[in-house]
Amino acid sequence: MVAILFISFLVCLSIGVPVAFSLAISSLLYFIGSGMPLTIYTQRFFSGLDSFTLLCIPGFVLAGNLMNFGGITERLIKFCNKLVGHITGGLAIANVVASMLFAGISGTALADTVSVGGVLIPAMKKEGYDADFSAAITAASSCVGPIIPPSVPMIMAATLTGLSVSKLFVAGILPGVLMGGGMILVSIIISKKRHYPKAEQRATIREILSTGKESFWAILMTLIILLGIVGGIVTPTEASILAVVYGVLVGIFIYKELTIKRMLECMRQTVVSSAAIMALVGFANIFAYILTKEQIPQMVADAMLRLTTNKYIILLLINLLLVFVGMFMETIAAILILFPVLLGVVTQVGVDPIQFGVIVVLNLVIGLCTPPVGVCLFAATNIAEEKLTNVIKELAPFIASNFIVLAIVTYIPAVTIGIVKLIMGN
Numbered sequence: 266m267v268a269i270l271f272i273s274f275l276v277c278l279s280i281g282v283p284v285a286f287s288l289a290i291s292s293l294l295y296f297i298g299s300g301m302p303l304t305i306y307t308q309r310f311f312s313g314l315d316s317f318t319l320l321c322i323p324g325f326v327l328a329g330n331l332m333n334f335g336g337i338t339e340r341l342i343k344f345c346n347k348l349v350g351h352i353t354g355g356l357a358i359a360n361v362v363a364s365m366l367f368a369g370i371s372g373t374a375l376a377d378t379v380s381v382g383g384v385l386i387p388a389m390k391k392e393g394y395d396a397d398f399s400a401a402i403t404a405a406s407s408c409v410g411p412i413i414p415p416s417v418p419m420i421m422a423a424t425l426t427g428l429s430v431s432k433l434f435v436a437g438i439l440p441g442v443l444m445g446g447g448m449i450l451v452s453i454i455i456s457k458k459r460h461y462p463k464a465e466q467r468a469t470i471r472e473i474l475s476t477g478k479e480s481f482w483a484i485l486m487t488l489i490i491l492l493g494i495v496g497g498i499v500t501p502t503e504a505s506i507l508a509v510v511y512g513v514l515v516g517i518f519i520y521k522e523l524t525i526k527r528m529l530e531c532m533r534q535t536v537v538s539s540a541a542i543m544a545l546v547g548f549a550n551i552f553a554y555i556l557t558k559e560q561i562p563q564m565v566a567d568a569m570l571r572l573t574t575n576k577y578i579i580l581l582l583i584n585l586l587l588v589f590v591g592m593f594m595e596t597i598a599a600i601l602i603l604f605p606v607l608l609g610v611v612t613q614v615g616v617d618p619i620q621f622g623v624i625v626v627l628n629l630v631i632g633l634c635t636p637p638v639g640v641c642l643f644a645a646t647n648i649a650e651e652k653l654t655n656v657i658k659e660l661a662p663f664i665a666s667n668f669i670v671l672a673i674v675t676y677i678p679a680v681t682i683g684i685v686k687l688i689m690g691n
Contacts, residue, residue: 267559270295274552284598285541288548295555306551313550314543317502318424323539324505325415326376328486328512330531332367333380335516335523337483341366342384344473344480351467354456356389357402358449364406365413365445366487374596374633377407378641379648386648393462398455400649401659404634404641406448408667411596411630413441415490418596418626420501421546422604425553428618430501431494435688436623436681440674444627447666455662482515495688542597549601562606569610576614580675583607584628591632595640599629620674620681627674631667634660 273294277287296306332338345359345366352358363381382403389399411418414434423430455461490508493499499507516523523531556562569579590599604625611621633641636657646656674680 266295266298267561269298270552270555278593284595285545285548288545288552288598288602292548292551292555309551309554310547313547316424318420318430318500319543319546321415321420321500321502321505322417322542323535324502324509325417326538326542327531327535328505328508329367329376329380330535331509331512331516331523332483332486333376334527334531335512336520337480337486337512337515338363338367338380339384340476340480340520341483342381344476347468347473347476351463352453353463354452354461355463356385356392356394357398357452357456357461360385360389360402361406361409361445361448361452364403364409365441366484367410374407374410374630374641375644377410378403378644381407382645382648386645390649395459395659396649396651397655397659398459400645400651400656401663402448402452403648404639404645404656405660405663405667406445407641407645408630408633409441409444411626412437412444412623414438414494415501415504416626417542418600418629419622421597421600422622422625425601425605426608426618428622431497432619432685432689433622434491434501435495435685436619437626439680439684440623440627440670443670443673443680444667447670448663451662451666482519486511486515545595545598546601549598552602553605556602556606562609565606566610566613570613574614576611576616577676579610579614580616580624583611584624584671584675587625587628588631591629592635592639594632596626596629596633600625617678617682619685620678623681624671624675627667627671631664631671635664 270291274287274291277290278284282290293306295301296303342359342363345362346356349355349358349362360381363385364377367377367381382400386396386399386403390396410416414437416434416437419433419437420430422428423433486508489511490504493504493507494501513523513528569582572582573579587599587603590603604622607625608618608621612618633639634645636642636653642653642656642660646653649656
């Protein structure tokens with residue numbers, strides 16, 4: 266029956282069935298073929314959703330939408346442009362910096378692509394940047410979203426395995442900064458080579474302070490989330506609700522751009538996105554139950570450990586696997602299916618679970634801007650109205666930069682768990 270489970274899952278994916286329903290159908294076929302009571306099927310679905318931590322997912326999604334509809338995104342971008350606009354390729358750098366700041370609220374890459382890209386890609390094209398480059402830097406920089414906290418994929422990984430969400434969040438800070446720094450360096454090199462434009466004169470201190478004052482409330486939202494979670498003042502779920510309340514107040518009373526109509530649209534988008542994620546979580550829990558019942562995780566662990574017990578080689582093999590999977594499968598689905606399985610392997614060779622959590626998320630988010638199913642790549646390409654093949658060519662140096670960061674995170678534990686110990690202690 267295990268063969269039926271995997272074959273039906275792959276067949277559903279190949280004909281375009283959404284991942285959540287592919288998991289549902291293949292799991293249902295297994296239950297029917299095994300003669301198992303379908304009551305267990307429904308019980309496992311709802312038990313997968315029975316987690317207080319999961320409540321923060323719609324919270325952070327809503328906070329990100331409020332940020333976009335409430336005028337916060339535009340102010341962040343304007344502030345970033347004033348800071349770095351005088352550098353060659355300033356708008357490209359502002360794109361990366363804005364993505365890093367936006368990541369501190371939404372926790373999702375696609376929201377970053379649509380929100381930041383919707384403003385900056387047309388602006389970059391107008392200023393003389395190539396459309397394919399504009400789309401590429403937007404898609405690549407949006408992948409920082411699930412690394413810099415809060416991170417929806419990290420919440421899923423922690424919920425599945427009982428890891429600390431706060432520690433995973435802290436462990437993702439430095440890798441996210443390294444990703445952003447690497448892409449900024451690539452942007453500067455390309456911009457100078459192609460003579461991309463820069464602001465005619467450096468912004469004055471008054472202009473920087475003025476735009477900084479306007480974006481202060483947006484930056485403060487990020488600090489509230491991070492300091493609240495890291496400091497142990499609030500749980501991730503409570504932080505997401507704080508972010509929502511804060512976003513509503515700022516959007517209505519300070520920026521005065523969050524109208525009733527925008528609020529309703531914001532909530533509609535949040536419900537659609539959150540429902541899709543929750544359905545995926547529920548059906549993935551059934552799939553994971555079957556894998557555990559059939560002892561698939563132990564079989565995978567035994568097979569890899571028979572091949573080698575060298576943790577560096579095992580990490581290399583897992584990285585290759587995850588990069589490949591990330592090219593074909595949605596990030597959260599891949600985490601739900603693979604993370605518990607692979608965690609059992611790496612812990613046996615001495616890899617810290619928190620470090621491995623960041624490694625898995627980083628691997629999979631790189632796939633968000635690679636074909637054939639890179640949702641951020643497609644979103645940015647559509648906004649830029651450019652050919653996909655041209656954008657993929659421009660993406661190559663940014664992806665290479667991200668792979669360098671992946672290697673650093675994989676083989677230098679201090680980048681992740683070192684920061685956790687420094688900030689949160691043992």
